[in-house]
Amino acid sequence: MNYTDFSVAEDVKLKLYNSMLKPRMIEEKMLILLRQGKISKWFSGIGQEAISIGVTTALDSDEYILPMHRNLGVFTTREIPLFRLFAQWQGKASGFTQGRDRSFHFGTQDFKIVGMISHLGPQLGVADGIALAHKLKKENKVTAVFTGEGATSEGDFHEALNVASVWDLPVLFCVENNGYGLSTPTNEQFKCEHIADKGVGYGMESHIVDGNNILEVYSKVSQLVRDMRINPRPVLLEFKTFRMRGHEEASGTKYVPQDLLDMWGEKDPLENFTKYLLDENLLSEEVIENYKAEIQAEIDDNLKIAFNEDSIVPNESKELSEVYQNFEYKDITPNKETKSIRLIDAISDGLRASMKRFDNLVIMGQDVAEYGGVFKITDGFVEDFGKDRVRNTPICESAIVAAAMGLSINGMKAVMEMQFADFASSGFNPIVNYLAKSFYRWGEKADVVIRMPCGGGVAAGPFHSQTNEAWFTKTPGLKVVYPAFPYDAKGLLATAIEDPNPVMFFEHKGLYRSIYQEVPVDYYSLPLGKASLLSQGDQITIVTYGAGVHWALDTLEKNKGISADLLDLRTLQPLDITAIYDSVKKTGKLIILQEDSLFGGIASDISALVMENCFEHLDGPVKRVGSLETPIPFNAQLEQQYLAKSRFESALRELIDY
Numbered sequence: 001m002n003y004t005d006f007s008v009a010e011d012v013k014l015k016l017y018n019s020m021l022k023p024r025m026i027e028e029k030m031l032i033l034l035r036q037g038k039i040s041k042w043f044s045g046i047g048q049e050a051i052s053i054g055v056t057t058a059l060d061s062d063e064y065i066l067p068m069h070r071n072l073g074v075f076t077t078r079e080i081p082l083f084r085l086f087a088q089w090q091g092k093a094s095g096f097t098q099g100r101d102r103s104f105h106f107g108t109q110d111f112k113i114v115g116m117i118s119h120l121g122p123q124l125g126v127a128d129g130i131a132l133a134h135k136l137k138k139e140n141k142v143t144a145v146f147t148g149e150g151a152t153s154e155g156d157f158h159e160a161l162n163v164a165s166v167w168d169l170p171v172l173f174c175v176e177n178n179g180y181g182l183s184t185p186t187n188e189q190f191k192c193e194h195i196a197d198k199g200v201g202y203g204m205e206s207h208i209v210d211g212n213n214i215l216e217v218y219s220k221v222s223q224l225v226r227d228m229r230i231n232p233r234p235v236l237l238e239f240k241t242f243r244m245r246g247h248e249e250a251s252g253t254k255y256v257p258q259d260l261l262d263m264w265g266e267k268d269p270l271e272n273f274t275k276y277l278l279d280e281n282l283l284s285e286e287v288i289e290n291y292k293a294e295i296q297a298e299i300d301d302n303l304k305i306a307f308n309e310d311s312i313v314p315n316e317s318k319e320l321s322e323v324y325q326n327f328e329y330k331d332i333t334p335n336k337e338t339k340s341i342r343l344i345d346a347i348s349d350g351l352r353a354s355m356k357r358f359d360n361l362v363i364m365g366q367d368v369a370e371y372g373g374v375f376k377i378t379d380g381f382v383e384d385f386g387k388d389r390v391r392n393t394p395i396c397e398s399a400i401v402a403a404a405m406g407l408s409i410n411g412m413k414a415v416m417e418m419q420f421a422d423f424a425s426s427g428f429n430p431i432v433n434y435l436a437k438s439f440y441r442w443g444e445k446a447d448v449v450i451r452m453p454c455g456g457g458v459a460a461g462p463f464h465s466q467t468n469e470a471w472f473t474k475t476p477g478l479k480v481v482y483p484a485f486p487y488d489a490k491g492l493l494a495t496a497i498e499d500p501n502p503v504m505f506f507e508h509k510g511l512y513r514s515i516y517q518e519v520p521v522d523y524y525s526l527p528l529g530k531a532s533l534l535s536q537g538d539q540i541t542i543v544t545y546g547a548g549v550h551w552a553l554d555t556l557e558k559n560k561g562i563s564a565d566l567l568d569l570r571t572l573q574p575l576d577i578t579a580i581y582d583s584v585k586k587t588g589k590l591i592i593l594q595e596d597s598l599f600g601g602i603a604s605d606i607s608a609l610v611m612e613n614c615f616e617h618l619d620g621p622v623k624r625v626g627s628l629e630t631p632i633p634f635n636a637q638l639e640q641q642y643l644a645k646s647r648f649e650s651a652l653r654e655l656i657d658y
């Protein structure tokens with residue numbers, strides 16, 4: 001291995017050596033513990049250490065790194081106390097996730113490390129967001145993110161590189177090409193010869209680096225990051241290396257030809273570097289033994305601490321109280337000046353007011369800048385707030401959701417506009433797995449609002465009409481807001497943006513331009529989790545939200561003789577279950593109206609909750625009214641037949657007459 005081409009100071013060479021030795025020795029110990037059944041899974045990075053150590057050493061300690069499952073060296077080089085790592089792998093409280101997630105699935109702001117989620121790809125987009133925050137704050141910092149070559153086949157890889165390139169983000173994309181993704185060799189994973197070749201397609205600088213040569217990795221990365229800090233741009237690095245052990249220990253390496261293992265065994269980064277340092281008289285056997293003894297003592301001491309720590313005693317209320325970051329709602333009441341505006345204007349006004357209030361708030365979405373968004377909600381925002389904060393995005397829903405998470409990690413707030421709620425499916429993974437779970441997993445909030453223009457009645461067919469709130473209400477960690485009136489929309493949007501938790505904010509397109517209301521001109525907030533009682537009566541309780549509220553109001557208007565409590569939920573998570581119970585206890589009958597197809601929607605859960613908690617108060621079966629169990633059709637007559645609206649009145653009468 002060629003070490004002589006790289007000019008690296010002697011003390012740095014020794015530091016790099018010591019830094020490579022440590023993860024190797026930890027792994028060797030872990031393999032023993034694994035055989036003894038004392039730890040669960042292990043993903044080995046043996047033979048790949050030079051990449052983690054070279055990259056981490058080249059970065060400043062306040063620059064974020066987003067490692068993968070084979071990057072133990074990132075964690076050790078950042079000098080995380082080993083007992084915390086060991087406790088993490090044993091699912092103990094002094095780990096980083098309090099037993100809630102395993103292996104390297106955690107982050108730590110203290111060490112500027114943001115760990116992976118199992119889905120691999122999303123963290124590439126998170127790195128984009130972190131780098132964007134640095135760039136907007138003019139901080140001249142680089143963000144490094146790792147991925148295996150297998151995960152480069154995921155759409156997330158393409159999206160993240162594309163976004164980083166279009167936005168000139170200082171992200172170092174580190175691909176560890178170790179030959180196999182689980183059992184799949186590279187020639188079954190992609191067709192190009194080198195992953196670095198893909199850089200050209202993204203308009204991105206890229207390089208191939210010998211990932212087993214610590215001096216090459218360190219020198220190349222040091223030189224690049226020095227320049228990227230002052231000349232921000234993404235760079236793709238393909239590190240050629242090899243996975244010397246199984247995907248995880250239990251899966252073995254039977255499918256890997258022995259000659260490949262032998263060939264790469266010869267290139268072991270630690271053995272070769274040791275030999276070089278010995279040959280150059282920079283190191284002696286005695287010094288090596290001293291290093292080893294020190295590391296061994298550190299491992300043993302820290303293992304003792306971790307093993308001696310008691311196992312976690314499950315505490316249900318603790319778990320339930322740590323799904324969302326605590327948010328103290330503060331009522332902000334506006335002065336009396338109001339004006340009559342449409343739902344769409346209220347959302348636009350609310351968003352504008354929040355942009356003024358929070359100078360760290362960034363809006364991202366397709367066509368949201370000069371064009372003002374397809375519904376014109378952000379019309380004129382670029383003039384007022386500039387293109388840095390009102391950002392047109394490529395059609396990369398997944399990377400933009402992930403980037404919103406990255407902005408939040410790096411101290412900013414994000415509002416993302418889905419062009420249509422239907423397209424949230426293209427960003428679904430980071431929403432439900434990253435944003436929703438981060439606080440519970442490692443205490444990291446996701447200060448993100450995703451605006452969801454949704455709903456039918458506009459003859460727009462199956463992909464521009466869905467109201468897909470049920471995809472999200474069942475995911476702990478997300479808040480779901482669904483206003484039906486301009487006043488609520490403006491106040492709830494303000495709160496959603498103030499709240500550090502991820503909020504899915506549904507905006508019914510059919511109501512955008514049809515519903516007017518007197519709305520305060522000033523900024524004001526409304527609490528999440530409070531339903532609004534729109535009419536009072538004693539025959540029946542109607543619970544609904546969104547367009548359903550207006551269908552119910554129309555029905556009551558046509559049927560003056562019906563005396564009903566009409567509850568507009570306004571938010572679905574948190575859900576104002578007390579308001580529902582109180583009303584049902586008064587009227588004895590409950591009908592729930594939702595626009596979505598009936599099965600598996602929020603109506604079903606409210607029905608179940610009322611059955612379980614108010615059964616003795618009921619004078620009839622709880623009735624759910626929803627749309628047909630079909631996709632939502634385009635043709636206006638078919639759509640009218642599909643929508644729950646056409647069935648609501650008869651169902652209401654039926655239950656009243658029961």
Ligand SMILES: Cc1ncc(C[n+]2csc(CCOP(=O)(O)OP(=O)(O)O)c2C)c(N)n1
Nearest residue numbers: 070118119120148149150151178180181182
């Ligand atoms: C979206 C997704 N699909 C499949 C998997 C299962 N899986 C976990 S790791 C892995 C192989 C990853 O290969 P690569 O990215 O090359 O990383 P390596 O393990 O080789 O370091 C697979 C298929 C997963 N975790 N996530």
